[in-house]
Structures are given as C-alpha cells and as structure tokens.
Amino acid sequence: MPTATPSPDFVAALREYQPLVRRVCRLYCQDADDRQDLFQEIVLQLWRAWPRYVPQPDAKLSTWLYRIALNVAISNLRQRTRRPARVGLDDDAARSLAQPTESSAYEPEEMAALYAAINRLSDVDKAFVLLYLEDRPYDEMADILGITQNNVRVKMHRVQERLRRLLVPASTH
Structure with missing residues (x-):
C-alpha cells in the first residue's frame, strides 16, 4: 500500500510525464470535467502501483506509465458508457480540442476534424x-x-x- 505522501521520485516522474497523461485523458474524454476526473484516477492508480514499479534496463518509465494510463482510461470509458452520457463532440469541445499550439502546422478546423474522427x-x-x-x-x-x-x-x-x-x-x- 502506498504511503500517505508520494515519494519525491513519484512526484518528479509525474511532473515529467504529466503531458502524456493529459493527452490520454483528452483522447478518451471530451468533457473538461471528465478529463480532470480521469486524470485524477490515472494519477491515483499510478501512485498505488508506484511501490511495485521496478525499472527495467530495456524498458522506459513512459512505457509503464502509458500502459497504466491507457488501461485506466479504457476501463473508465467502459464504465461511463454503461450510464447515459453525451455522445460525440459538441462545437465547444471540438474547438477546445482544436486549439492550435505553437508547433501545430494544421488549421483549427483540420484539428477538430481529426479529433472528431479519432473519437469515432x-x-x-x-x-x-x-x-x-x-x-x-x-x-x-x-x-x-x-x-x-x-x-x-x-x-x-x-x-x-x-x-x-x-x-x-x-x-x-
């Protein structure tokens, strides 16, 4: 069982890989509140699993994090689909997903179309x-x-x- 206070190693790893976890959340949840709830659930599961994490010479920490994040996201999605929920992207969600970043070479409409397709x-x-x-x-x-x-x-x-x-x-x- 994890301690009440996360270890400095866990906090550092979470800080480094937080964008990875947020991208998983964005892909599996269209609603901002659902994304935040999923993020918290993934962090909780990572924290619970952290004491059992043993670094492997041929495996990256990001691989372990992805595996847990994706498993939690898919489980969460399955639970949410058992109860009524919004389907698809509304216009505001599509626009928020399509906000261009400095490195984005695509127009917001193209990004919205891509995320809508991925959502399907x-x-x-x-x-x-x-x-x-x-x-x-x-x-x-x-x-x-x-x-x-x-x-x-x-x-x-x-x-x-x-x-x-x-x-x-x-x-x-």
Whole structure:
C-alpha cells in the first residue's frame, strides 16, 4: 500500500510525464470535467502501483506509465458508457480540442476534424493513434499494448485506413 505522501521520485516522474497523461485523458474524454476526473484516477492508480514499479534496463518509465494510463482510461470509458452520457463532440469541445499550439502546422478546423474522427474509433484504436502521434516506436507500442511488433504494424495500417475513410469529406464518396 502506498504511503500517505508520494515519494519525491513519484512526484518528479509525474511532473515529467504529466503531458502524456493529459493527452490520454483528452483522447478518451471530451468533457473538461471528465478529463480532470480521469486524470485524477490515472494519477491515483499510478501512485498505488508506484511501490511495485521496478525499472527495467530495456524498458522506459513512459512505457509503464502509458500502459497504466491507457488501461485506466479504457476501463473508465467502459464504465461511463454503461450510464447515459453525451455522445460525440459538441462545437465547444471540438474547438477546445482544436486549439492550435505553437508547433501545430494544421488549421483549427483540420484539428477538430481529426479529433472528431479519432473519437469515432474503438478504444484500442484510439490507443494506437495516441502512441503513433507521440512518435512511439513500434517496439515500444508493442510493449505498451502487449502485442507483437508485427501485429502493431498490421493494426496501425488498418487504423490509418479507417481514419483516412473518416476524414474524406462526404461529398467525395
């Protein structure tokens, strides 16, 4: 059982990887309050698991964090889908997701369309997209998702094809 006060190592790790956890939350929750609740749940689960974390020479801390964050996010999403909730993105949520960053090369409308398309993917496919957008190598994706690298390549190709179909304007069908 974790101590009442998180260790300095845990706090430092959380500080370093907080953007990673927030991206997972943003991908799995459209509502700001739900995102914050999910963030807190992920942090709680990370804190509970921290005493059992043993660094591995061939594994990154981010891999371990991703695995927990994605598992909590998917479990949380499944629990939320059992009770009535808003479906899809409303205009305000789409705009908030599409806020350009300094490094964004895309227009807000393109980002909103991308996130709307991602929102239509399955829970597992969303995980693939998130890891891909994070520039995670296939071997790390395989570790996080618990599948082979070859399986990652095949699934990644299929997810990309699904996204392409979702992003094609309806007038071109």
